[in-house]
Amino acid sequence: MLVKKMTELFSRFFVKAISFAICISVFFTLFNSPSYAAKTSMTGDYAKDTISVVKTLQIAVETPKDSPDKDKVRDESLALITDYISRYRNRGMVNKTQSFTTMQTALNAMAGHYKNFATRPLPDKLKERLTKEFTLAEKMVLRES
The missing domain is CATH 1.20.58.810 (Photosystem II Pbs27)
Structure with a gap:
């Protein structure tokens, strides 16, 4: 019974840890890449x-x-x-x-x-x-x- 609960807790923790890692990697991938403005021939004047x-x-x-x-x-x-x-x-x-x-x-x-x-x-x-x-x-x- 104890082994069964430990296995269940470990699988829940593992799923949450993997989800968190994916979220963090997506976040840093999106906001770490440089963004480029469109090139324009307009000066603003x-x-x-x-x-x-x-x-x-x-x-x-x-x-x-x-x-x-x-x-x-x-x-x-x-x-x-x-x-x-x-x-x-x-x-x-x-x-x-x-x-x-x-x-x-x-x-x-x-x-x-x-x-x-x-x-x-x-x-x-x-x-x-x-x-x-x-x-x-x-x-x-x-x-x-």
Whole structure:
């Protein structure tokens, strides 16, 4: 009887000890590994970033239809748009400005075309609209800062 109780106590203790060891190892594994922030091309200065994005995307808009780099330009533009919007969308001091809403409208139009019509070049009407909105957003951001 005593041996049976000792065996039962030992098995309970062993199960709890193993569970505790697993919990500790999971805890230290999760919190001991370094965490890396996503690399971004944004500096955090809204005015400078907006002007930089405008300049870069104007070059993308002006890329000829038969350019061999059009796929690379499209992918880089989409990455830049995502980076810019994710950086400034949730910033209250920025997302209420006219320059940001104008930029967001232009970026949504450009990204929408690139995602839905990946193999087609930007239509001329869209190019004109993007050029106007980028110019307007650049003027507004310079005025606001």
